[in-house]
Amino acid sequence: MIFGVLGNPRKKDIPGVLQELKRSAGEIEIYYSEELKDLVPGGTGDQVLPLEEVVRRADVLFSLGGDGTFLKAARFSRGKPIVGINLGGLGFLNFFSPDQIPEVVNRLKRGEFYIEKRDALLALRSEKDEKFFALNDVSITITGSSRMIEIVVEADGELMSRYRADGIIVSTPTGSTAYNLAAGGPVVHPDVDAIIVTPICAHILSIRPVLLPSSTVVNITVRVKGEEKLMISADGQQQSMLVSGEKVSVRVDKGAVSMVKFEDTPGFFEILRKKLCWG
Template identity: 35%
Template sequence: MPRFHHVALIGKYQTTVSGTTASSSREVMEEIAHFLERQGCEVSLEAETAANTGMTHYNVLDADAIGARCDLGLVVGGDGTMLGIGRRLARHGTPLIGINQGRLGFVTDIPLGDYQATLTPMLQGQYEEDSRPLMQARVMRDGECVFEALAMNDVVVARGATASMVELRVEVDGHFVANQRADGLIVASPTGSTAYSLSAGGPMLHPSVGGWVLVPIAPHTLSNRPIVLPDSTEIAIELVGGRDISANFDMQSLTSLLHGDRILVRRSAHCVRFLHPRGWNYFATLRKKLRWNEGGS
């Protein structure tokens, strides 16, 4: 008998992925669903996935119903797909496995071509579990919360494409840190340290590190460097100057900001549970995805 009896299948099919057509993407989802059924699992489809694929012959569930009724979420796509469903299922504690149909895939780490051989033992309970904390962010305006969101990767305050530098006041646990003039500022989790933060010059944080990295984007003063902070702190970013400024959360939701707005970032009470194949480790993922020692022995 499988360790997971009821599996939700989740994918993204509004657009083609890595040259894959929509029709062939549906074929992939159908194939995976049939594989799960052969393993003795009941299969349901996430509502948006069902609408995008036209796979109407499976039970359709929204995120809350998946959290209440399913033992496992199987995500087929890229890291963006995983980020979206991970935030929605975190409060339910539903574990997630990622099959990579995208390009990079730091958290959707099972290659599509290997999914049957990899998933078979995992469905029987042979896996490594990896818990990633979420960030909770609020935008405060005149003492009231006007926007709230969760993020797994990062919270980014940045200027628009044609705007000048943004001026920010940064505090940690109520203590003034610095006024910064830059293109923006990133608050990244360990999961997000290999995303936008990395391209802006930030360090990579191991997922087990209880910390965040604060990374300025193209700072006016070169001594403004990335800094690693404990995730027990609350970071406050106040918009002092600039125009066309917005706050992005995992680059999947955003809100425009006004002068005087404060973005408060703290650790959420919820974590995302990732399941990986036995023998998985973070450094193997870095070697593969970042092509370290490529061509070496």
């Protein structure tokens, strides 16, 4: 087994976490992503490589940071299993704490784990051959202006809605507790095969979030007046400016992300109760 490690170097606890991971791994070979080059435990012979190469060589990826770091790991993972060690705030995607690292590594060595597959999203621009990958969500918003944008949404080619709003979010069930939730969208269990379309402050009160089958291809056409600029964002990390009148197609990438879990890993509703203070 080979470990690949990426993390957020700005987290104050990460030097100690890297040391503990190295101690727990023992003879297991570890490759570190370049952002950790100044923090890697010395004298180990382990290599610091570009993230793409770390992923190519690793059997299991460790994500050290908050949910943003996990989203980055997911985008580059190529389906490799990811262990999320939470060094951030809410940590919906990181199931383990730093003090669990020895136990996590020992269970990996013994094969006492299972893989939970999560759907992701793939978005494609009509004006350019540019693709976007998101575990949580793809959003389209206006930048540098308080004006609304005109949005036309189609589901498998059928007109679903036409309205003016501040933007639109297309989310996976995994991402339903992120931007979607903040915009008034529903919480959806990650086992549900669905895609969520949520308007951002629509100018029509009857416009509400819609759950669609995960097989649906969602086409979104956006228009602005004047020189305002539109931006597409995937998980808040992969971003690009859009042209007014451009169409964006979004579909589900089934089981694209693999998350490492154990039989006693907290369930979805236990995490919700803890993170969202549901009692």
